[in-house]
Amino acid sequence: MSSPPDVILLDRGNNTTCSVNLHGATIVSWRVNNQEQLFVSKQAVFDGKKAIRGGVPFIFPQFGAWHLGPQHGFARTSTWTLESPPERLESGDVEAMFSLTDSEHTRSMWNFPFRVFYRLILREKELHFNVSVSNTGHESFAFTLLLHTYFKVPDVRRCQIGGLKGCTYVDKVQNGLVFREDRDAVAVGEFTDRVYQDTPPEQIISNVVSGRKMRVMKYNLPDTVVWNPWLENAQAMGDFGDEEYPNMICVEAGRVASPVHLPSGTVFEASQILQVHYCV
Numbered sequence: 039m040s041s042p043p044d045v046i047l048l049d050r051g052n053n054t055t056c057s058v059n060l061h062g063a064t065i066v067s068w069r070v071n072n073q074e075q076l077f078v079s080k081q082a083v084f085d086g087k088k089a090i091r092g093g094v095p096f097i098f099p100q101f102g103a104w105h106l107g108p109q110h111g112f113a114r115t116s117t118w119t120l121e122s123p124p125e126r127l128e129s130g131d132v133e134a135m136f137s138l139t140d141s142e143h144t145r146s147m148w149n150f151p152f153r154v155f156y157r158l159i160l161r162e163k164e165l166h167f168n169v170s171v172s173n174t175g176h177e178s179f180a181f182t183l184l185l186h187t188y189f190k191v192p193d194v195r196r197c198q199i200g201g202l203k204g205c206t207y208v209d210k211v212q213n214g215l216v217f218r219e220d221r222d223a224v225a226v227g228e229f230t231d232r233v234y235q236d237t238p239p240e241q242i243i244s245n246v247v248s249g250r251k252m253r254v255m256k257y258n259l260p261d262t263v264v265w266n267p268w269l270e271n272a273q274a275m276g277d278f279g280d281e282e283y284p285n286m287i288c289v290e291a292g293r294v295a296s297p298v299h300l301p302s303g304t305v306f307e308a309s310q311i312l313q314v315h316y317c318v
C-alpha cells in the first residue's frame with residue numbers, strides 16, 4: 039500500500055497497521071486484524087489547511103478556544119518531523135517517533151521555546167502513545183494537552199463508557215454547568231460535549247468495532263473529554279458528513295481542566311494505551 043509522502047506507515051504484519059499523517063502528527067488509521075478502529079470523516083481535509091476531522095489529532099498547547107491562536111492550539115495543524123522512522127523491535131512491536139519544535143510560526147502565537155516528542159508503539163492489539171513536552175527556554179510556561187481520539191463505532195447509541203462514575207464534569211452543552219456523574223456506564227444518545235475531571239486511569243468503551251470493547255489506559259492525563267456533535271452540529275461542520283455522527287464517539291485523554299505549569303528546563307511526560315479487548 040503506497041502512502042502519500044506525508045503519511046508514515048507502521049506495519050506490524052498480520053494486518054495490524056497504523057498510519058500517521060505528519061500534518062498534526064495525526065493518526066489517521068489504526069487497523070487491528072485489518073479492522074479499522076478509528077473514525078475519519080469522509081469529508082476530512084488533508085491539504086494541511088485545517089485539522090484532520092478524525093483519527094487522533096494532537097491538541098497542544100491549548101485545548102478549546104484560544105485568544106492567541108487557533109482553537110485547540112497549533113500542534114494539530116503544524117507539520118511535524120519524523121524523528122525516528124518505523125522500526126521493528128525485538129518484541130515484534132513497531133515504533134516510530136515524531137517531534138514538534140517551536141518555530142517562527144509558533145512563536146508568533148506563543149512565544150516559548152519547546153520540544154514535543156511523540157512516540158507511538160504498535161502492538162498486536164494495542165497502540166501506545168508516549169508524549170513528552172520539554173521547556174527549552176528560560177521562563178516557565180503553561181499549556182493544556184489532549185489526544186483527541188475519534189473511535190469508530192457501528193452505532194454510538196449502543197456504546198457505553200465505563201470508568202467515569204463519581205467524576206465531576208463540565209457540561210459544555212449546558213453552558214459549562216458542573217455535574218457529578220452517577221452512572222456506572224455513560225451512554226450517548228444526543229449532542230454530548232463533556233470534560234470529565236480527575237478521571238480514573240482506565241475507561242472502557244463497549245460496542246466499538248465488531249461489538250468489542252476498547253480499553254483506554256492513561257498515565258498523567260487526568261481528564262477525559264466525551265464528545266459527539268450529533269446531527270445538529272454535524273450539519274454545521276463542513277468536514278463532517280450529516281450522516282456520520284452515529285459512527286463515532288470521541289473519548290479523549292488529556293490534561294485540560296487545569297494547565298500544566300512547566301518550569302524552564304523541565305519535562306512533562308504522559309502516555310495512553312488503547313487496547314482492543316477480545317474478551318466478552
Ligand code: TA6
Pocket residue numbers: 089102109110186210231263264265288290
Ligand atoms: O473535544 C471536544 C471539542 O472540544 C468540542 O467542543 C468540539 O469543538 C470538538 O472538540 C471539535 O473541535 P474542532 O475544533 O476540531 O472542530
